[in-house]
Amino acid sequence: MPVCIHPRPSAHPLGLPLAISAVGLAALAGCAGPFKAPGAGDSAGQTIGVYSGRHYNTDKELYRQFTARTGIKVTLLEGKDDALIERLSSEGKRSPADVLVLVDAARLVKASExxxxxxxxxxVLERQVPARLRDAQGRWFALTRRVRAVxxxxxxxxxxxxxxxxxxxxxxxxxxxxxxxxRSVYNQSLVADQLIRRGEAATASWVKGMxxxxxxxxxxSxxxxxxxxxxxRCGAALVNTYYVARMLSGQAGAEDQAAAEQLRLVFPVPAHVNISGAGVTASSGKVAAAKQLIEFLASPSGGEGYAGANNEYPLQDEGNNPILKRFGxxxxxxxxAEQMGAKNKxxxxxxxxxxWR
Ligand SMILES: [Fe+2]
Structure with missing residues (x-):
C-alpha cells in the first residue's frame, strides 16, 4: 500500500500568510484516491490561489489531498469573508485568487453582484450540488449546509x-x-428566509415579538x-448547530461541553438551511484547475471532509458525524440560497x- 506524504505549510513568495506547497509529482504515484476530475492531467503542475472565509485546519488537509490527487498546487489566503470580497474587487485582474470560498448565501450573492x-x-457540480444550493448562472456552488436551529x-x-x-x-x-x-449575517439570512416563506407582515410581527x-x-456571537x-441564563436562543456540536465535542473546552450537555437542540419545522460555497474568480487564468478544486470539494469524499471539519452537514444527506446523528x-x-441572498437588504x-439591534 503506498504511503502518501502530505506537504507541510510553508511561506509563500507573494507573502500570503499560508501556502500549501505541493509534493513533487514523483512522490504522488499511487496516491490518487477514487476522485479523479475529468481532464485532471491538463492542469497538473499548475498552482491555484484560494481565498477562503473558512478557518479550519482540516480544510488545509483537504487541499493537500486535492494536490496529491491532481498535481494541482494550492496557495491559501484565509480572511474575513467581506474583506476577501473587497480585496478581490480591488485587485481586479491582478488577483492571484482563482477560487473564492465564502460562508453564508448572502455573502455569495453579494460577491456575485x-x-x-x-x-x-x-x-459534475450540476449533479453534486442541488439546484437550490447553487447560483443559476454557475457563479457559486454550495459545499456544505448549515442549519440555524433553536x-x-x-x-x-x-x-x-x-x-x-x-x-x-x-x-x-x-x-x-x-x-x-x-449584524450577524446568519440572522439576516434567517430573516430573509422567513420573508420569502411568510411575507413581510408576518415576518415583521415575528421580529417584533422576539x-x-x-x-x-x-x-x-x-x-x-x-x-x-x-x-x-437564557431560556432559548437561535444558533447554528455546528457551534453546539463543537461545544459537545469538547473542542471548545470542558465548561462549554458541560453547558452544551444541559441544552436541548430543536429543529424548527421546516428548518432554515444556509450554506458555505465557492466559485471561480473572474480574474482566474486557470479556470479548469479552479473548477477541479470546487468539484473535488463538492464530491462525496471531499465534501464529507469539508463539512466534517466544522460539524456542518454535507450537501445531500445528514452524513456520518456522530454528534449530528445525535441531533437527529x-x-x-x-x-x-440565491433567493435568500437576494433578500438580504x-x-x-x-x-x-x-x-432588532
Ligand atoms: Fe459560524
Missing part, C-alpha cells in the same frame, strides 16, 4: 413548546429569549449564546425597523 465570480458550467434550556422552556421559528415570538417566552445581534421577549441585550442557554434529522424548508431593513 460585485462581479468577482466567473460563471462556469460543470456537469436551543432551549429544558428547566426554563419546554422543548416541545418550540415547533417553528414563529414560536420564538410567543409571549410565553417573555424575558427568556436571547438573540445574537442583527425583540419583546429578549431577556438581555443581543449577543455578538453564537457560542456565548449557546453557553448562556446551557447555564440557564431535520426538514429543510426549500428556500434557495430587505431583511436588514426589516430587522432595524422592528427593533
Amino acid at each position: 460585485r462581479g468577482v465570480f466567473r460563471p462556469i458550467r460543470s456537469s 436551543v432551549v434550556n429544558p428547566k426554563l422552556v419546554p422543548p416541545a413548546s418550540i415547533r417553528s421559528y414563529a414560536d420564538l415570538a410567543d409571549p410565553a417566552l417573555r424575558g427568556k429569549l436571547c438573540l445574537r445581534d442583527s 425583540v419583546a421577549n429578549l431577556g438581555q441585550p443581543p449577543f455578538t 453564537d457560542i456565548p449564546l449557546a453557553r448562556a442557554v446551557g447555564q440557564g 434529522p431535520f426538514q429543510p424548508d426549500g428556500v434557495s 430587505a431583511a436588514v431593513q426589516l430587522m432595524h425597523a422592528n427593533g
